Amino acid sequence: MRASTLDRKIMAEQVSAESLPVPEGFEKLNRGGPYFGALGPVYEKRIGEREAIFGVRISSGHLNGNGVAHGGMLATLADSVLGIAILRAHADKRIATVNLTTDFMEAARPGDWVEAHVEIHRSGSRLAFAACFLQVGERRILRASGVFAMSAKV
Helix, strand or coil, X not given: CCCCHHHHHHHHHHCCHHHCCCCCCCEECCXXXXXXXXXXXXXXXXXXXXXXXXXEECCHHHECCCCCECHHHHHHHHHHHHHHHHHHHCCCEEEEEEEEXXXXXXXXXXXXXXXXXXXXXXXXXXXXXXXXXXXXXCEEEEXXXXXXXXXXXX
């Protein structure tokens, strides 16, 4: 049974990211600028030296008028974690998003734990190509791919 829009809005007002548990192995990510910080808190679970799974709990501040996670918030999360993954692989570079393509497949609801799984497809001296899925459990909610320009740090 699906909740009505009113029920979702009432539930959203009761949900804050800080009030729900973070899955085991995730630690708060202290990275990015003020805009990225406004998404948070964002967490990461390191898998290796350069690999990680990123996560965020959907709270009332992430919602659109329909009571589900705003598409712009999810796109920002995808863009940000793609960039973080590329920077970890190329610590000597500065990057900028050239292209970001997103496909929204399902909604994220208040209280959902959204994980971002990133894969770098190719990186050269000037461009990097990466993709990620945002998912809630095994349910994929967004697919994103990005192209990033890379340049030497000044």
